[in-house]
Every structure is written in structure tokens, then in C-alpha cells.
Amino acid sequence: MDTSLKGTLHKRGLRMTPQRQLVLDAVRDLGHATPEQVCTRVQATAPAVNITTVYRTLDLLEELGVVRHAHLGHGAPTYSEHQHRHVHLVCHRCGRVDEAPTELLSGVAERTQADLGFRLDATHVALSGTCADCAAEHDAGTPDHEHDENDAAARAVEGDR
Template identity: 70%
Template sequence: MRNQGSLRSTLHQRGMRMTPQRQLVLDAVRELGHATPEQVCKRVQGTAATVNITTVYRSLDLLEQLGLVRHTHLGHGAPTYSADEHEHVHLVCHHCGAIDEVPCELLDGLADLLAEQRGFALDASHLGLSGTCRNCRENPTAV
């Protein structure tokens, strides 16, 4: 995990300055694991009440450009952000909304096939697969 000094030096190398808001947003993403911008904003506002959602979106965009966070679309709503070292494929249940994680390597065969047949390089770390979880399949009336 990268620390505050690393974020500061990365920003300075690119001619940008370190702000408390940027650090708070990065800390919130790391603490929450998977979080929408609204969830990040709520966490940040627990420490700095004046930070608004626009600042959070701008900070998330910058942090993603720097390679410190990444986003995944897990459904029809807002993207979900996670820290850069948090790489896996997300399995999202249509019925109960549960999110499970599997290693990206699970899709190596598909990635090889796409590269061979289409010249396409799959980035499975940004991937959310939709379906039905085991619990909902085994207990369809529970949902």
C-alpha cells in the first residue's frame, strides 16, 4: 500500500500539489474497500464536513489517472472505486446484490482467446460479472 509520502511525491513530480482532500479521499477508498463516490464523500465528510461531492469526483479522477485507485461498474449505478492493489473480478448477484471476488487469473483462458482471436487485451481488474449467487440459486424464494 502506498503511503502519504508516496502520494505527495507522485503529485509533485507531475507539478501538482498535495491537498488534505486528496489524501482523505484516498484514505476513504482504502478503508472502504469498494465504494461509490457518494460513500467516499460520506466517509470524508466525517472528518472534513466542508468537502463536497464535486471535490470527491475530481479527486477520484486524479487518483485514478495516477494509478492509485481504479473503478469498476458493478451494476447500473455509480462506479465503485477500490485501491490500486485491490485487483480481482467482481461477481455481482442480480437478485440480492451480493458482491463476491475471484482472482483475475480465473479469466486467463478467456484473455488468451480474446488476444488471439481479436487482438484484444483484457483488463479483468475492471470487470464485474453479473449473475445469480449460490444462495439465491439454492433458495429462490428467499429473495
């Protein structure tokens, strides 16, 4: 059981429930996960836990600073542990998500702070583009219809993670 989370919950008049621990464990195990993926992982152990409970628990864990979410494109946000800090690089062709150090955006962060007074949270950023593999395939002249089949297969594999 996560004793620090238990203490944080207790200070707020809440208690550590098995469902909360299962949701936190699922986020930790999966690395980046949508609420649906978290729910599937939790239901492997506790089939009675429903998606509403997962959403409420993720919201609470985020409010407590234990997890954070990022929008990696269209669809549901993905959740990770709060200290899981990096910029997400999302390939709009195959759907692959890579990670880069937040320092990659330090120049942008400094500029937005200096010019606009805006403080960038680089850990909440997803950059969309084309991954090296897809760019190489495109440069090699892979016909688009073949790439579409590869895209679908890649997204199916990514969804299984």
C-alpha cells in the same frame, strides 16, 4: 500522509492536500466504494468537502494510477486501490458483490488476445449472475415476493458498508 502519492503529485506540479489524503484514505478503508460513499466517509472528518471535490479527486487519483474504478451494475462506479486486483461477481438478485481471482478469466483473456488482438483487463470486469445463496433459495422454492423483501434488506445492508 501517503509520501509516494505526495511525490507523484509534486512531479506533476500539484500538491498533496488534506482533501486528497482523506479521499484516498476513504477508498482504502472502504475497499469498494461509490463516490457518494467516499464523500460520506470524508465528510465525517471534513464536513466542508463536497461531492464535486470527491469526484475530481477520484479522477485525479485514477489518472495517477493510485485507484481504479469498476462498474458493478447500474449506477455509480465503485473505486478501489489500484493493486486491489480481482474479478467482481455481482448477484443480480440480492446485489451482493463477491471477489474472484483474475485467473478465473485467464482462458478468456488468452482467447480474446489470440483471436481478436484484444487485451482484457480482468480487474475491470464485473460478471453478473446469481450468487450461491440466492440460487439455493430459488432452488428451495422461496416465493418471489419473500425474496424481493430479502433483496431490499440485503441492498440496504450492502449500502451501509
